[in-house]
Amino acid sequence: MTDVSNRNQLAYIAAQASDARVNVEFETEGMTLNLGPQHPATHGTLRVIVKLDGERVLRADPMMGYMHRGYEKLAEVRTYPQVTALVNRIDWLGSFANEVPFILAAEQLMEVEAPPRAQWIRTILFELSRISNVILFLGDMGVQLGAVTPVFFAFRDREFVLNQIEAVTGGRFHPNFDRIGGLKDDIPRGWIEETTGVLGRIRTFCDEMEDLVTGNEIFQARTRGIGVIPPEVGLAYGLSGANIRASGVDWDLRRDGGVGLAHDQVDWKVWTHPDGDSFSRYWVRLQEVREACGIIEQLLGGIPSGPVMAKVPRIIKVPAGEAYVETENPLGVMGYYVVSKGDLVPFRVKIRSASFSNISITPWVLEGTYVPDVVSILASLYFILGDIDR
Amino acid sequence: MSSAILAIELAYWQQTVLRALLGLVAVLLPAGTLVYLFLFKMMSFMQSRLGPMETGPYGSLQLLAEVGKFLQKEDLIPAAADRVVFKLAPFVVLISTFLLVLVIPAGPDLWFIDIDTGIFLALAVSSISVIGILMAGWASASKYSLIGGLRAAGQLVAYELPLVLAVMGVVIQAGTLNVQGIVMAQASGEIFGWGGIGNPFILTQFVGFAIFLIAVQAELTQPPFDMPVAESELVTGYLTEYSGLRFLMFFIGEFATAGIFSALAATMFLGGWYVPGLDPTDNLFNVIGPLVLIGKMVLVAFLIFWFRFTYPRFREDQLQQLAWKFLIPLSLVNIVATGVLKVVF
Numbered sequence: 001m002t003d004v005s006n007r008n009q010l011a012y013i014a015a016q017a018s019d020a021r022v023n024v025e026f027e028t029e030g031m032t033l034n035l036g037p038q039h040p041a042t043h044g045t046l047r048v049i050v051k052l053d054g055e056r057v058l059r060a061d062p063m064m065g066y067m068h069r070g071y072e073k074l075a076e077v078r079t080y081p082q083v084t085a086l087v088n089r090i091d092w093l094g095s096f097a098n099e100v101p102f103i104l105a106a107e108q109l110m111e112v113e114a115p116p117r118a119q120w121i122r123t124i125l126f127e128l129s130r131i132s133n134v135i136l137f138l139g140d141m142g143v144q145l146g147a148v149t150p151v152f153f154a155f156r157d158r159e160f161v162l163n164q165i166e167a168v169t170g171g172r173f174h175p176n177f178d179r180i181g182g183l184k185d186d187i188p189r190g191w192i193e194e195t196t197g198v199l200g201r202i203r204t205f206c207d208e209m210e211d212l213v214t215g216n217e218i219f220q221a222r223t224r225g226i227g228v229i230p231p232e233v234g235l236a237y238g239l240s241g242a243n244i245r246a247s248g249v250d251w252d253l254r255r256d257g258g259v260g261l262a263h264d265q266v267d268w269k270v271w272t273h274p275d276g277d278s279f280s281r282y283w284v285r286l287q288e289v290r291e292a293c294g295i296i297e298q299l300l301g302g303i304p305s306g307p308v309m310a311k312v313p314r315i316i317k318v319p320a321g322e323a324y325v326e327t328e329n330p331l332g333v334m335g336y337y338v339v340s341k342g343d344l345v346p347f348r349v350k351i352r353s354a355s356f357s358n359i360s361i362t363p364w365v366l367e368g369t370y371v372p373d374v375v376s377i378l379a380s381l382y383f384i385l386g387d388i389d390r
Numbered sequence: 391m392s393s394a395i396l397a398i399e400l401a402y403w404q405q406t407v408l409r410a411l412l413g414l415v416a417v418l419l420p421a422g423t424l425v426y427l428f429l430f431k432m433m434s435f436m437q438s439r440l441g442p443m444e445t446g447p448y449g450s451l452q453l454l455a456e457v458g459k460f461l462q463k464e465d466l467i468p469a470a471a472d473r474v475v476f477k478l479a480p481f482v483v484l485i486s487t488f489l490l491v492l493v494i495p496a497g498p499d500l501w502f503i504d505i506d507t508g509i510f511l512a513l514a515v516s517s518i519s520v521i522g523i524l525m526a527g528w529a530s531a532s533k534y535s536l537i538g539g540l541r542a543a544g545q546l547v548a549y550e551l552p553l554v555l556a557v558m559g560v561v562i563q564a565g566t567l568n569v570q571g572i573v574m575a576q577a578s579g580e581i582f583g584w585g586g587i588g589n590p591f592i593l594t595q596f597v598g599f600a601i602f603l604i605a606v607q608a609e610l611t612q613p614p615f616d617m618p619v620a621e622s623e624l625v626t627g628y629l630t631e632y633s634g635l636r637f638l639m640f641f642i643g644e645f646a647t648a649g650i651f652s653a654l655a656a657t658m659f660l661g662g663w664y665v666p667g668l669d670p671t672d673n674l675f676n677v678i679g680p681l682v683l684i685g686k687m688v689l690v691a692f693l694i695f696w697f698r699f700t701y702p703r704f705r706e707d708q709l710q711q712l713a714w715k716f717l718i719p720l721s722l723v724n725i726v727a728t729g730v731l732k733v734v735f
Contacts, residue, residue, distance in 0.1 A: 033533050039625070055537070055706065144622045146613050146703030152437035218614055218702050371537065372705045375623040 030058055035374065037066045044385025048362065050374060057374060060366035062359050067389040075349040080106050080180060080316050083346070087336075088174040090353060091387040094133030094330040096125045096165065099178035102349075104260055105325040105338040106180045109318045114260065118182035118308040123262040124299050125168065125177070126327075127292045128195075131202055132161040133330035134242075134285050134292075137382045138209050141282055144379035145222050150213055157205040160198045167191055180316055182309035192300050199293045206290050214283060223279035227365050227377035230276060237364065238357035241332025243381055246284045247276035253328035261327070266298040278380035285382070317344055331355050331387055351390055355383035409502060416491045420649025420687060421642050426453055427688065428695040429645070436699050460641075463634035468531050471631065475529035480632070480639035482522030487646045489515035494653050495570045497663050497679030498671055508569035509561060512654060513554050516609065519643070520546040523611075523618070526640075527628035538627020541706055542611060542618035548713040549608035549615075555721035556601040559728040560591050560658045573662035577670035588666055592659040594731075597724045599659045601717055606651040607694055608709070610644060614701035617709060648694060649687060656686035 036047035045066035051059040071090065075083045087102055088095040100122060107113065114122065139154025162172045168187050169175035177184050213219050229239070231247040244251060252270040254263040271287040273280035320342040326335030332354025339348040358381050365381075366374055400408070430452060434441030442449030467476055493508040495501035505511060520543055527539010561567055564575035572591075579589025592599050608615040619627035629640055656662060663679035664670055675682075704712065 031533060033537075035623075142702060146616060146620060146622065147701060148613075149437050149699055152439060156438050212700070213702075216702060218704055218708075221708055222702060222705060370705065370707070371623055372617065372620065372703075375620075379622075 033371075036063075044388075046359070046383070046385055046388065048366075048374070048378070050366075050371070052371065055371045057366050057369050057371065060363055060374065062362045064356075064359075064388050067385050069386075069390065071390045072349050072351055075346055077345060079344045080318055080346065083349070084178055085174070085176045087351070088176055089386060090351065090390055091133065091329065091331055091334075091355070091384045092173060093136055093384055094129035095171075095173055096129040096169070096175045096177060097133075097327070097329045098334065099176070100126055100261070101259075101325045101327045101329075101334055102336045102338070103178045103180055104327070105323040105336045106318060107260070108323040108325060109321050109338065109340055110180060110312070110316070111319075112181045112310050112312055114182045115306050115308065115310055116262075116304045117186075117306045118310075119260060120262045120265075120299055120303045121168075121183055121187055121308065122178065124195075124296055124303075125165065125175070126261060127296050127299075128161055128165055130292050130330040131289055131296075132158050132165065133384075134289050135161075135202065135205060137285055138206075138213070138282070138289070141376075141379050142213050142219075144375050145219060147213070147216075147219075150209060153205060153208060153212075157201055160201055164191070164195050164198055167194070179309065179312075181312035182307070186308050187303075192303075195300060196297065199297055202293050203290065206286055206293075209286060214279075214286065220279060222372075222376055223277060223282065223380065224275075225277050226373050227278045227369065227380060228276050229361065229365055233364065234276070234361065237361040239332070239361060240354050240357060241328065241330075242284045242288060243281055243332065243358055245270065245272045246280040248272050248274045253326060253333055257327060259325055259327055262299060263295065265302075266295055268295050268298075278376055281380040281382070315344070317342065318346070326352065329354060331382065331384060332358055353387045353390055355385075355387035356390075359383050359388060413488060413491060413502065416494075417488055417646045417650070418642070420653065420684070420691075421646035422453055423684070423688065424645050424649050424691055424695070426450065428691065432692075432695060433699050457638065460634055460638040463637075465635060466631070466633045468631050470531035472529040472531070475525050476631075477636070479522045479526035479529060480636045480643070482525060483519045483643040484639055486515055486518035486522065487643050487650065489518070490647065490650045490654075493569050494650065494657055494683075495573060495662065495679075496683050497676040498570075498673075500663075500676055500679055501570065504570065505568070506571075507567045509557055509567045509572070509658075512569075513550075513557065516553075516647075516651075517546065517550055519609075519647070523628050526632070530628065530631040532631050534624045534626075534630045535628050538618045538620075538624045538630070542628060544706070545608055545611065545615065545618060545709060548710055549605045549717075552601050552713060552717035552721050553605035553609065555718065555725060556598040556605060557658065558721070558725050559595045559598040562725065562728045562732055563591060563594060569657060569662075572658055573664055574670060576661045577664040588661060588664065590659065590661040595659060595724075595728070597720065598728075599655065601721050601724070602655055602659070603690070603693060604717060605713075606648075606655065607697060608713070609651070610648050610694075612644075612648070612694070612698045614697065614703045615709060616703050617706050620703060648691060652690040652694065653683060653687040655690045656683060660686045660690070662686070 031052045033050045033052055034047060035050055037045040047063040047066065049061045049063060050057055071086055074086055078086060083102060084099040087098045090098045135154050135158055139151035142150035165175060166172045168191065169177035229247050231249045234244045234247045250270055250272050255270055268291050271284050271291060273284050318340040320340055322339050324335060324337045326333050334354050335352035337350035338346050341347040365377060430441045430449065442452035445451040445455050467473055490512055492502040493512045523542045524539050527535045560572060564572040566572060576590050577588045611618045619629060629637060632640060663675055663683045665682055
């Protein structure tokens with residue numbers, strides 16, 4: 001090895017090293033953005049860790065558990081009638097609907113059936129809580145996209161629905177009204193006419209939203225073709241409710257489940273949309289509110305007479321056994337798996353809540369989108385934080 | 391100013407003090423009017439609520455309460471912030487607003503500076519605010535602020551072009567860059583030989599008026615162009631870390647600029663301080679001119695705020711597409727058409 005060749009070699013190594021240094025300098029590093037836990041887009045305490053390249057999302061991970069309240073464990077030290085007060089708080093916007101599957105599971109274990117009148121009123125309240133839940137989404141989606149006005153309309157008209165729920169149950173947000181074997185009370189006098197009037201208002205609200213939101217060109221540009229979820233991917237991630245129906249899957253437990261509610265007594269339609277994008281998720285929910293109005297109206301017309309409570313013992317002891325009941329709640333499929341050892345309290349309650357499964361798709365659907373679309377897609381998936389963390 | 395008309399001789403320092411005070415009034419008055427009239431009241435009525443009702447008759451003193459609240463707040467500066475730039479940014483934004491008000495005439499003799507390139511000056515100083523916003527976004531040492539600041543810079547630069555090009559049509563038609571000249575051209579103009587209402591340029595420059603309003607909306611970063619402050623994703627963008635007086639300055643800057651841009655639009659397209667049927671050189675206009683101008687300003691601002699409260703926001707790329715692919719070609723066509731028609735008639 002001569003000096004010269006050695007020098008050439010050194011120069012070559014130096015050049016390579018400087019090249020490498022330049023490459024390292026020019027290589028851009030992604031930015032990690034924490035959306036949440038305190039962030040306006042998550043309406044609650046969900047944290048989405050977003051890895052960004054510019055404004056493009058490389059990876060998005062939802063972190064949950066900031067609001068975990070341990071309802072499954074708490075239910076193990078509550079008697080059966082006490083559990084309903086607890087599960088009200090899971091999806092706090094449609095609280096009555098949370099009680100229904102638990103009560104149905106307990107009824108299954110005790111082998112009692114609510115009288116027809118109780119079943120009908122239960123279904124009416126179930127659908128009213130769906131309306132009060134979903135119209136808030138219809139307004140909130142506008143806020144997430146920058147239009148502040150729709151959400152005020154939503155709050156205005158939700159008030160009427162809450163008033164009707166309060167008139168029956170005494171509670172606006174947390175009714176705690178469902179009982180094993182029926183309902184706590186009957187509906188008050190004059191309630192049917194009032195509710196019919198409220199349904200008219202909700203229909204007007206839906207028309208307003210159609211004008212103000214879905215008909216808006218900017219809204220369509222922001223949501224059409226954004227966050228597309230194909231049906232097989234959605235099913236694989238366990239999506240349910242309007243999210244999966246917006247992908248074209250015709251699946252609704254109100255029609256297909258056959259649980260003890262009165263949905264099969266009336267004439268209604270399951271809405272689906274073939275696109276699977278944010279717009280179709282909005283559109284399907286809008287139609288479902290209208291459909292719920294139709295369901296309630298028909299049910300109101302034919303409530304059977306009779307008692308609202310079956311014969312159940314004063315102190316409820318549920319015989320040993322297991323039962324799983326799921327219903328089509330406002331956010332999607334909600335199920336309770338109740339294990340009883342023949343005690344005053346359930347041995348184990350497993351809650352399958354819809355939002356928990358619905359947001360599991362976020363890493364898949366958010367990858368490669370832009371930051372503004374992260375917000376609109378998350379909003380269109382429509383989760384309630386209490387429903388995720390329980 | 392009006393010293394010659396009122397036959398009062400004022401020393402230079404007296405004139406300067408007078409001008410400074412009037413400038414303050416000219417910036418704060420439209421800001422206050424718009425905040426109360428539109429942000430507090432019109433927005434509330436559109437959203438089926440009442441808005442402020444407790445402070446004064448119909449909540450008219452709410453504004454004072456808000457300002458008092460902001461003044462009491464602690465002036466927070468993030469630990470990692472670039473302190474000097476962070477503190478300076480709101481002043482830079484306000485400076486652009488104050489310089490903008492200089493060129494707008496409120497009567498035949500009522501204006502701050504009389505220069506032949508008035509419109510040019512206005513459009514030039516309006517883009518100073520970009521620097522302030524970029525400073526705020528960068529110096530806050532927050533990711534939300536940074537993204538917001540960069541979005542704002544991209545957006546403001548993009549919409550600067552349609553703004554200028556929309557004004558070009560007016561300038562061609564009036565044949566002058568002098569703002570007073572533009573008002574006079576509208577006041578003394580004729581529509582096919584009939585001079586009844588003068589010739590407000592909105593009749594011929596309606597395309598320019600629409601483009602101007604859209605571009606102004608984008609310059610103000612108001613919905614549907616509020617991607618830089620998108621509160622649902624970026625908290626409030628470049629404003630995130632600001633509190634107290636500095637936030638108030640950004641706030642005043644936004645609404646004062648909205649008012650002044652509306653006044654500019656009223657001046658260029660609606661005839662400014664002129665009322666049809668009167669002699670534009672009449673001394674009367676030195677008295678009623680400001681009122682007429684404010685009336686027209688509120689009218690234009692109503693349009694801006696109407697859009698603001700109704701529409702969702704564009705995404706950043708859609709926003710840029712609207713500017714480059716639609717507004718700029720359209721305004722170029724408008725300029726060509728104006729030029730051809732100017733030569734023909």
